[in-house]
Amino acid sequence: MTLPDLPDDVLGIILGKVGGKSFEDFVGCFLSCKTFQRISKFPEVLQKLDLTQAFPPPWERIPENSQIIFDCAHFGNVHAIFLSGLIEYYFVKPRVTGINNLKMAADAGHCEAMYLYGMALIYENQLTEGSNYIKKLWRERGFQVVRQCQENCSRVVLDMSVREYRVYEKLFAEIDVSNECVVGELDEVCDGCFIYKEIFRFIDYMQF
Structure with a gap:
């Protein structure tokens, strides 16, 4: 199982933690695949984004x-x-x-x-x-x-x-x-x- 294959709620937690520490890393994840582009709109991600x-x-x-x-x-x-x-x-x-x-x-x-x-x-x-x-x-x-x-x-x-x-x-x-x-x-x-x-x-x- 690859990272994008994980459940959305798990990906939301992961991307939220990434975005809360580094906007640059968040952008890197966003550009890496369509799954992260979709997850990036989740409230738990946007609430923590630095x-x-x-x-x-x-x-x-x-x-x-x-x-x-x-x-x-x-x-x-x-x-x-x-x-x-x-x-x-x-x-x-x-x-x-x-x-x-x-x-x-x-x-x-x-x-x-x-x-x-x-x-x-x-x-x-x-x-x-x-x-x-x-x-x-x-x-x-x-x-x-x-x-x-x-x-x-x-x-x-x-x-x-x-x-x-x-x-x-x-x-x-x-x-x-x-x-x-x-x-x-x-x-x-x-x-x-x-x-x-x-x-x-x-x-x-x-x-x-």
């Missing part, structure tokens, strides 16, 4: 027709839910669907989703709630993780309009921070200063 190799950060204009992202998201793949939210909110701009997907991934503990959903809420005039997501990421995962998330998500601002950019600028006036805290370079700062700096870093990639 898309980080196929769509590495920093994310900038991910093709909105990348159907595999939306297929995986449909079956609960958390990273795919994040990517679909990013595409929808920043690039295609059905914002309601996009922000809902970002929230779903953020609530599942996806780091970049927590960061980007927080920034999206801040843009939507929900400064306190948005700040809470970013501060939670900071406290639970550490400052370096926040920095990495900011770097990974930095280029989404390239698709922001000047008007959208100005919304973030206006928020600076609403954040109460100590002048001494803002000037310093310490990672451990007060909550207000931390959010102030994060908004600045987020929009600083965009230049006029």
